Amino acid sequence: MMSRTPSWKILMLGTIICLMIMPGISGASPNPGNLVLAQDSDVQVVFVSSNCGYTNPFRLDSPVLIPMGDKSTPAGTTFDLGTFSAGEELIFAIESNDGTFYTGPASRNSDTYIHADVTGSYGDWLISWEDKENGGDNDYNDIVFRVIATPVGTPVPEFPSPAVPMMLAGVIGGCALFAMRRTH
Ligand SMILES: [Ca+2]
Ligand SMILES: [Ca+2]
Numbered sequence: 713m714m715s716r717t718p719s720w721k722i723l724m725l726g727t728i729i730c731l732m733i734m735p736g737i738s739g740a741s742p743n744p745g746n747l748v749l750a751q752d753s754d755v756q757v758v759f760v761s762s763n764c765g766y767t768n769p770f771r772l773d774s775p776v777l778i779p780m781g782d783k784s785t786p787a788g789t790t791f792d793l794g795t796f797s798a799g800e801e802l803i804f805a806i807e808s809n810d811g812t813f814y815t816g817p818a819s820r821n822s823d824t825y826i827h828a829d830v831t832g833s834y835g836d837w838l839i840s841w842e843d844k845e846n847g848g849d850n851d852y853n854d855i856v857f858r859v860i861a862t863p864v865g866t867p868v869p870e871f872p873s874p875a876v877p878m879m880l881a882g883v884i885g886g887c888a889l890f891a892m893r894r895t896h
Contacts, residue, residue, distance in 0.1 A: 742828070748800070750798060759787060766809045770806045771804065778793055811845060813843070825842075829841075839856065841854050
């Protein structure tokens with residue numbers, strides 16, 4: 713009986729420790745990711761969230777410049793960026809009050825700090841930005857969006873062509889006419 717009492721305390725303590733450690737882990741080791749397309753792909757960006765003081769306009773910076781939104785963009789807003797070729801790297805940027813920061817290695821940024829933490833898997837990346845110089849509060853939630861790359865030529869769901877229902881209607885109509893003639 714006595715040994716069962718502390719178990720909930722251990723569970724609570726474990727939960728508290730996890731909550732304390734987790735932000736530290738994510739902040740300490742941002743993943744610069746690798747947004748290089750393996751195939752010709754249609755690319756979309758879906759805005760997820762913002763948690764920041766700066767406005768932070770964000771954009772595709774390379775291979776072409778495509779401005780998208782900022783911290784006030786409604787969650788779920790989708791940007792169709794078009795089609796990109798195999799081998800091209802998608803480089804995104806945010807224009808923070810502290811400077812312009814890019815996806816990819818730390819060396820791209822003026823403060824030589826990784827500002828975009830890339831998670832998810834190939835073709836459905838989650839980009840979580842830190843907008844402060846030298847990492848600031850390291851919360852990596854200032855601007856968050858998904859980048860979805862769909863290989864060109866991926867089959868789309870097929871629907872019957874209009875010719876099939878029209879043929880069916882013709883056959884049914886013909887049968888009905890035949891049946892009416894038989895009854896008269
Ligand atoms: Ca931050
Ligand atoms: Ca934040």
